[in-house]
Amino acid sequence: MSRPATDAHEAYVALEREIGLLLRRSRAISARLARELHPDLDGAAYGLLALLQDTGPLRASDLVARLGLDKSTVSRQISSLVDLGLVDRAADPDDGRAQVLTPSAEGAARLARIRSARRARWESDLSDWPAEDVATLAVLLERLNRIGEAREAESKE
Numbered sequence: 001m002s003r004p005a006t007d008a009h010e011a012y013v014a015l016e017r018e019i020g021l022l023l024r025r026s027r028a029i030s031a032r033l034a035r036e037l038h039p040d041l042d043g044a045a046y047g048l049l050a051l052l053q054d055t056g057p058l059r060a061s062d063l064v065a066r067l068g069l070d071k072s073t074v075s076r077q078i079s080s081l082v083d084l085g086l087v088d089r090a091a092d093p094d095d096g097r098a099q100v101l102t103p104s105a106e107g108a109a110r111l112a113r114i115r116s117a118r119r120a121r122w123e124s125d126l127s128d129w130p131a132e133d134v135a136t137l138a139v140l141l142e143r144l145n146r147i148g149e150a151r152e153a154e155s156k157e
Contacts, residue, residue: 057100
């Protein structure tokens with residue numbers, strides 16, 4: 001049985017609606033996860049710590065570029081993470097005048113616990129999905145993220 005033709009306009013209307021819902025939910029989840037990391041942590045700082053864990057040592061300017069946030073916001077989040085003992089600062093081996101940031105042992109351990117619990121939740125929530133569908137969703141989201149990163153890089157030029 002063939003599927004009905006997809007109306008391109010309606011597909012983009014549905015995409016905008018669903019992405020908007022996902023982003024609103026994501027902000028709420030990030031705030032909750034940040035509180036799980038530390039009760040005094042701002043919601044946006046969770047993503048910053050996760051990025052540091054995923055990419056390795058970064059300068060603050062690299063975080064600004066990757067996250068598409070203004071420098072003062074990133075600086076405030078970094079200060080909070082450092083003050084709470086979740087991120088360490090060290091001299092950049094390539095430029096002693098600069099500093100690189102990495103998750104502290106405590107920050108990495110807390111983040112690992114939260115990520116493990118989140119993965120278990122995803123596994124539970126999507127347990128009736130075929131593994132191929134989960135993998136396809138991950139690939140499509142990665143493609144969407146690459147488009148967003150490229151657009152963000154273009155706007156900085």
